[in-house]
Each structure stands twice: as C-alpha cells, then as structure tokens.
Amino acid sequence: LKIDTTARSEPSRLAADLGVQFNEAEDRFRSEFRAWLAANVPTEAPPADEDERFEFLRAWQRLLADEGWAGIAWPTQYGGRGADAIQQFLYYDELAWAGAPELVNTPGLLLAGPTLMIHGSEELKQRLLPRMLSATDIWCQGFSEPEVGSDLASLKTRAIDDGAGVWVVDGQKVWTTHAPWADYCFVLCRTAEPAGDRRYEGLSMVLVPMGQEQVVVTPLRQMNGDHEYAQVLFNRAQAPLDMMIGGPGEGWNVAMTLLEFERADQGFTDHSRLLVRLAEIRTFLAAARSAGTVPLDLLDDVRPRFVELWSRCQLLAQFNLGRALALRRGEKPGPWGSFVKLYWSELWQAVAELGLDVVGEGGEGGRDFARDYLTSRGATIYSGTSEIQRNVIGDRILGLPR
Amino acid sequence: VTGPATNAARGRRPRRGFAADLQFPESRAQVALRDEVRAYLDRSAPGERARSAAETGKLLDVEVWAEMARMEWLGLLVPEALGGAECTLADVSVLAEELGRSLFPSPFLATAILGATVLRHAQADDLLRQVAGGSALVCVALDGDARVVEDPSAPTISGGFTCVVDADSAHTLLLCARGTEQAMVVAVDASASGVTVRSEASLDATRHLCTVHVDAAPCRVLLTGDLAETALAEAGTAGMVALAAELVGGARRCLDATLEHATDRHQFGRPIGSFQAVKHKCVEVLVAVEAARAAVAHAARLADADGPSAALLAGTAKVMSNRALTLAATVAIQVQGGTGFLWETDAHLYLRRAKASERLLGTAAQHRISVARTLGI
Numbered sequence: 194l195k196i197d198t199t200a201r202s203e204p205s206r207l208a209a210d211l212g213v214q215f216n217e218a219e220d221r222f223r224s225e226f227r228a229w230l231a232a233n234v235p236t237e238a239p240p241a242d243e244d245e246r247f248e249f250l251r252a253w254q255r256l257l258a259d260e261g262w263a264g265i266a267w268p269t270q271y272g273g274r275g276a277d278a279i280q281q282f283l284y285y286d287e288l289a290w291a292g293a294p295e296l297v298n299t300p301g302l303l304l305a306g307p308t309l310m311i312h313g314s315e316e317l318k319q320r321l322l323p324r325m326l327s328a329t330d331i332w333c334q335g336f337s338e339p340e341v342g343s344d345l346a347s348l349k350t351r352a353i354d355d356g357a358g359v360w361v362v363d364g365q366k367v368w369t370t371h372a373p374w375a376d377y378c379f380v381l382c383r384t385a386e387p388a389g390d391r392r393y394e395g396l397s398m399v400l401v402p403m404g405q406e407q408v409v410v411t412p413l414r415q416m417n418g419d420h421e422y423a424q425v426l427f428n429r430a431q432a433p434l435d436m437m438i439g440g441p442g443e444g445w446n447v448a449m450t451l452l453e454f455e456r457a458d459q460g461f462t463d464h465s466r467l468l469v470r471l472a473e474i475r476t477f478l479a480a481a482r483s484a485g486t487v488p489l490d491l492l493d494d495v496r497p498r499f500v501e502l503w504s505r506c507q508l509l510a511q512f513n514l515g516r517a518l519a520l521r522r523g524e525k526p527g528p529w530g531s532f533v534k535l536y537w538s539e540l541w542q543a544v545a546e547l548g549l550d551v552v553g554e555g556g557e558g559g560r561d562f563a564r565d566y567l568t569s570r571g572a573t574i575y576s577g578t579s580e581i582q583r584n585v586i587g588d589r590i591l592g593l594p595r
Numbered sequence: 596v597t598g599p600a601t602n603a604a605r606g607r608r609p610r611r612g613f614a615a616d617l618q619f620p621e622s623r624a625q626v627a628l629r630d631e632v633r634a635y636l637d638r639s640a641p642g643e644r645a646r647s648a649a650e651t652g653k654l655l656d657v658e659v660w661a662e663m664a665r666m667e668w669l670g671l672l673v674p675e676a677l678g679g680a681e682c683t684l685a686d687v688s689v690l691a692e693e694l695g696r697s698l699f700p701s702p703f704l705a706t707a708i709l710g711a712t713v714l715r716h717a718q719a720d721d722l723l724r725q726v727a728g729g730s731a732l733v734c735v736a737l738d739g740d741a742r743v744v745e746d747p748s749a750p751t752i753s754g755g756f757t758c759v760v761d762a763d764s765a766h767t768l769l770l771c772a773r774g775t776e777q778a779m780v781v782a783v784d785a786s787a788s789g790v791t792v793r794s795e796a797s798l799d800a801t802r803h804l805c806t807v808h809v810d811a812a813p814c815r816v817l818l819t820g821d822l823a824e825t826a827l828a829e830a831g832t833a834g835m836v837a838l839a840a841e842l843v844g845g846a847r848r849c850l851d852a853t854l855e856h857a858t859d860r861h862q863f864g865r866p867i868g869s870f871q872a873v874k875h876k877c878v879e880v881l882v883a884v885e886a887a888r889a890a891v892a893h894a895a896r897l898a899d900a901d902g903p904s905a906a907l908l909a910g911t912a913k914v915m916s917n918r919a920l921t922l923a924a925t926v927a928i929q930v931q932g933g934t935g936f937l938w939e940t941d942a943h944l945y946l947r948r949a950k951a952s953e954r955l956l957g958t959a960a961q962h963r964i965s966v967a968r969t970l971g972i
Contacts, residue, residue: 209904500970500972512617583875593858
C-alpha cells in the first residue's frame with residue numbers, strides 16, 4: 194500500500210497543524226523513527242493467506258523489537274524505551290503515515306505486558322516480557338464467554354488449585370483474538386465462590402499455556418471472512434500456580450487495569466490511520482475527476498461527508514494529544530478512555546463507509562475499502578460495546594445515577 | 596437553565612465542568628481569569644439578563660459596560676501601551692466561554708473582539724484606547740459590500756451590509772469596501788449623514804444582528820489593499836474563536852442543567868438519569884461539547900501562533916460549537932419535559948442563541964465549502 198505522500202505537505206495537507214511545539218528531543222525521536230521506517234517498512238503487500246499473513250506480521254514486529262521500536266512505552270529493563278505518552282503519540286502517527294503493517298501481538302504489548310508490569314512478579318516479568326515484545330510468544334485475551342459479554346463479572350470459567358502446584362482450568366472463552374496462533378492466554382476466571390452478591394471477588398487472572406491438548410481452539414469465521422478470533426475450550430487445562438497476574442482473588446482489579454489500558458491506548462493509533470484513509474479517498478477522487486469518471490452528484494454527496502469526517506479526525510487528534518499530555522502528567526487512563534474509544538470507533542465506521550462509497554469494491558490501487566467497511570463494524574463491539582461505553586461515561590464522567 | 600425543585604432525593608451530584616484529562620490544559624492565569632469572570636457573572640442568574648433583554652429590547656447596560664472596562668475585559672486584545680491587557684485568543688476564549696455560559700447580553704463580541712482586531716491592524720490608537728476604556732463602541736461589517744468614492748478631502752462610502760453584530764449600539768462602524776479597485780476598511784460615524792442601521796428580526800435578543808446601509812456617508816479610510824484583507828481575515832478568525840467559545844460555554848451550561856434535572860427528577864421510583872434512554876442522550880451532548888471545546892482550543896492556539904490553518908480551524912470550531920449548543924439546548928428542553936418548554940426555563944434562550952448564531956460569521960455550509968476547497972475535494 195502506497196500512501197499519497199503529498200497528503201502531508203502544504204497547502205492542502207490533511208493532518209492539520211496540531212497547534213503545539215514539540216521539544217527538540219521529541220522532534221529528534223520523531224525524525225529518527227521516520228528515517229528508520231523509511232528504510233524498513235516492507236514494500237511488499239501482506240500475503241493473502243491468513244497464516245502467511247500472521248507470520249509476515251510477526252516478522253515485522255520482530256524487526257521492530259530488534260531495533261527497540263516495539264513496546265516503546267515499556268521500561269528499558271524489559272526491552273522498551275521508557276517512552277512517555279507524547280512520544281507514543283508521535284510513534285503511532287509515524288507508523289500510520291509510513292503505511293507500516295500493524296503490530297501483531299497487541300494483546301500482549303498493550304494489555305498483558307503493562308498489566309503484568311503493575312501486578313506481576315519480577316520473575317514472571319523477566320521470563321515472559323522479552324518474548325512478548327519480539328512476538329516470539331503470541332498472547333491472547335480470555336475474557337468473554339458464550340454467555341458472558343458486557344456483564345463480565347458473571348463469567349463461568351473456573352480454575353482450581355489441584356494441590357500439586359497446578360491451576361486446573363475448565364470453561365469456555367470466545368471472541369478470543371489471535372487464539373489460533375497464540376502461545377498464552379490470560380484467562381479471567383473464578384477461583385473462589387463470591388460471598389453473597391459480591392461477585393467481583395474470587396476472580397483471578399491465570400496465564401494458561403495454549404500448547405496443550407486440554408486447550409481446544411476453534412477458529413470462528415468473521416463477517417469480513419477472516420478467522421482472526423476463535424472459541425477456546427479449556428478442558429482441565431493446566432497452568433503452573435505462579436502463572437497468575439496479581440494474587441488469587443485479585444482478578445477483577447487486574448482486569449480493570451487492563452481494560453483501561455485497552456480503552457486508553459487504541460485512541461492513540463487512530464486519528465492518523467483514519468486521516469491516511471481520507472488521503473487515499475482524496476487521491477482516488479482526484480484521479481477519477483481528471484479521468485472524468487466521477488458523476489457530479491457523487492461529489493455533492495461526498496464533499497460534506499468528507500469535510501465532516503476530516504473535522505472529526507482533527508478533533509480526535511486533539512483528544513489524543515490532550516490525553517497524552519494528561520498521561521504524561523501522571524494521570525491514570527480512567528473513564529476518558531471510554532470517551533475516546535466511543536469517538537474513534539464510530540468515526541472509523543463512517544470513514545470506512547465513505548471509502549467504500551467512493552472507491553468501491555476491489556481495492557483498486559490501495560486499500561480494500563469493502564473489507565475495511567466490514568472490519569470496522571466490529572469496532573463498536575470489541576473492548577466494550579458503544580452502549581457499555583455510554584454507560585461508563587454517563588456513570589463515571591457525568592456522575593449520573595446508576 | 597433552572598427548573599423548579601423536584602421530588603429530589605438529593606445525594607449524589609452530577610459532575611460539572613470540562614475534562615482536564617481530555618482537553619489541552621489551561622494555564623494558571625487562565626484558570627484565575629475564569630474564576631474571576633464566573634464570580635462576577637454569577638451575581639445574577641443567566642436567564643434573568645437574557646429575558647430582560649428580550650422584554651426591553653435593550654442590550655447594553657452602561658454601568659455594566661463600565662465595570663467590564665474596569666475589569667479589563669474590553670481591552671483583552673488591545674496593546675498594553677494603550678491601556679489594554681494584550682492577551683491571546685486562548686485567553687479570550689476563556690472569558691468568552693463564561694460570557695456564553697451565562698448568556699451575557701452585551702456588545703462584547705462586536706467591540707472587544709471584531710472591532711479591536713481591526714483597529715489594531717489600523718493602528719487606530721485613539722479608538723483602541725477608548726475601546727479598552729469602555730468609552731467607544733464599534734462594530735465590524737464583514738457580510739456585504741460597498742464602494743468608496745475617494746475624494747481626497749472628503750471620501751464617502753455607499754453600500755449595504757447584513758448580519759452586522761450589534762451595529763445599533765456602535766458609535767463607529769468599521770466597514771469593508773471591496774467594490775473598489777483595492778479592498779478597504781473605513782470608519783464611519785454612526786451619526787453621520789447617509790447611515791441607516793436597522794436591527795433584523797432575530798430569535799436571540801441577547802445579540803442584535805443589524806442591516807447597515809450607507810449612502811454617500813462620509814468616512815475615514817483606515818486600511819487598504821492587503822492590509823485591509825489581512826485585518827478583515829484576522830477579525831473573522833478572532834470573532835469565530837470567541838463566538839465558538841461562547842457557544843461551547845452555553846452548551847456546557849445546558850448540559851449541567853440537564854444532568855441536574857436527570858438526577859433530581861424521579862419517576863417509576865428512580866432518578867430519570869438512570870434510564871439509558873436519558874443517560875445516553877446526555878452522553879451524546881457531552882461528546883458534542885467536548886469535541887467543540889477541543890476545536891475552539893485548537894483554533895485559538897493556531898491563531899495565536901499565526902498558523903496557516905487557523906482560519907480554517909476557527910471555522911470548524913464555530914460550526915462544531917454551534918451544533919453542540921443546538922443539541923445541548925434541545926436535549927435540555929426534552930429531558931426537562933414540560934418544565935423545559937417553559938419561558939421561565941432558560942433552555943430556550945440558549946436554543947435561540949444557537950439558531951441566531953448560525954447566520955453569524957459564516958454558515959455551516961459556507962465553512963464546509965472553504966474546507967472542501969482547501970483540502971482539494
């Protein structure tokens with residue numbers, strides 16, 4: 194995929210001036226990464242076959258990790274750069290505009306890793322984090338179950354200490370992203386019965402190795418044709434007792450830390466990624482106009498939508514900048530992650546729909562917008578549906594009664 | 596936005612104010628300015644002033660205007676050497692947000708923002724001094740056109756303008772003339788011969804949108820050519836930022852009133868804000884308000900840094916804020932039910948402000964066209 198490089202240049206660039214001056218170190222960081230990407234982003238398109246594509250992406254992440262460009266927010270002792278939130282903001286911006294492939298081990302890099310750093314033992318960190326960073330071990334997230342979605346605390350998967358140093362895990366997880374390729378799953382499960390209606394107690398976060406025959410992975414075919422996620426059956430699956438983030442019974446707390454990372458982080462990636470899509474749509478339109486193949490009434494329809502979405506992308510960039518500044522000041526991700534997640538997921542859907550309407554199917558000369566359109570429908574469901582996000586915002590930001 | 600006390604089980608209070616952890620942080624001086632302004636404005640209930648403006652048709656309270664001058668609000672954009680405070684647009688938007696929050700009726704936008712910006716470019720020091728001191732009221736006509744007859748001893752101007760903010764309280768009209776060889780900005784005395792100012796019908800009584808006709812009115816040329824164009828463009832940008840900040844302030848006030856009612860009012864044994872149909876409406880307003888506020892702060896920073904896209908983003912901010920206020924006011928009316936539909940409830944005053952503002956400093960459609968052009972769509 195080639196990006197319209199003029200999209201960033203005056204006078205008509207799509208990424209408007211953010212209205213802030215980055216300091217010298219930040220500018221240096223940005224140009225260093227930009228130069229590295231220019232030399233290293235694969236020029237060939239990712240393979241069509243899903244397994245091959247996964248290996249292609251794994252290799253890309255390994256390359257990033259080898260040069261210290263994966264998990265940049267991680268502390269240096271675990272292979273990161275200790276980058277602050279503003280550097281992350283710049284990092285994702287550069288990745289997007291360079292047309293770089295996505296990072297593949299995100300459930301590990303962005304969720305399990307940081308949570309492990311807060312709630313995990315030093316021994317676990319030393320053992321698991323480096324392999325997570327290089328995508329040697331792929332991680333997946335075991336939260337949702339067939340009967341358990343938004344109401345997460347009602348989950349039924351259980352782990353029992355068998356008295357011989359092993360957690361024995363029984364239950365079923367679903368919508369588990371990357372499960373078909375995963376080496377570990379962080380499984381939220383019940384290790385003790387709740388007292389009365391205090392159902393947030395007695396939950397634990399067990400790290401289950403996937404390479405055992407007591408774990409059965411059934412890939413699920415998604416509406417976009419991919420098999421990225423799966424149903425995972427734990428049938429007396431085993432995990433050593435020390436394979437746990439936080440202690441027994443601390444699982445809910447750990448899960449909430451993790452969800453805040455999840456909702457906080459995705460926003461950083463997406464204003465630039467969406468602006469890149471708008472740049473592609475514009476390039477397509479310009480070419481079609483000079484070829485005389487765009488009906489005028491299409492332009493009448495497209496213009497207001499394009500302007501609206503461009504404006505919202507600018508605002509998303511401002512939100513992300515504001516959040517990055519807040520995180521750098523040491524504030525916790527908190528419920529504002531829900532706000533940003535709600536905003537970008539709905540924005541992505543609108544951008545993808547515009548892309549499909551303008552560019553059409555087939556992905557001629559670039560992005561397959563039909564696929565993007567279908568894939569985007571998941572964004573308002575995963576990581577908490579838009580409805581749940583609105584509840585969180587209403588309860589925790591607006592302080593409305595529950 | 597007030598409503599009668601309901602069957603309230605007052606306990607948990609809704610949270611107010613903007614998100615410190617989402618928005619670009621305010622400086623300490625800006626926080627202090629906000630506190631000062633709010634303390635002054637909160638001396639009377641917002642709806643009181645606006646309703647009185649609607650009932651009397653009177654916009655300007657001379658004593659209040661003098662107090663605004665004393666508090667240095669009128670000289671925010673006037674250089675210090677001329678008695679002003681020489682502030683940034685980021686500072687201005689703090690003040691404007693508070694003015695909008697309390698629906699403050701005054702010719703502030705016309706004189707202290709649009710007028711002061713043009714006068715600063717014209718280096719009209721005497722007038723600037725008077726603006727900051729509260730003794731001169733000016734207005735700027737941006738929509739419309741006129742032609743100047745350049746008699747070296749006594750130039751005159753003829754033409755017509757619409758949507759001139761608060762022209763009926765101005766002593767001096769600053770008019771643009773593009774129908775000449777080169778663009779000009781001229782000053783015309785409101786009392787001069789050939790000047791007609793008429794207040795147009797408007798839903799919003801807190802701001803008078805006027806039609807101005809000049810017929811061979813004597814004028815003084817302040818700026819010509821590129822200098823005139825730059826001054827008008829910057830006045831437009833500053834005006835859009837200030838107006839957008841006002842609209843955002845009003846929108847947040849509407850949301851606060853909605854939240855208060857949704858918390859206090861009980862039906863079916865529960866506060867109505869616990870119902871998702873109501874709660875999610877409030878969240879929709881929050882999203883619009885926070886987005887608009889981010890847009891205003893962004894545009895203000897760009898304008899303060901002379902960024903090339905400042906005017907474009909100021910237009911975006913104006914459109915977003917206008918939409919946010921319309922939404923926030925309609926939701927305030929809806930959620931407050933029968934109470935929301937009352938004259939005595941403030942929500943409709945904000946809705947009036949929102950609808951009337953749509954014509955001001957560029958409509959949504961006009962801004963959309965200029966963004967589309969700039970982006971090459």
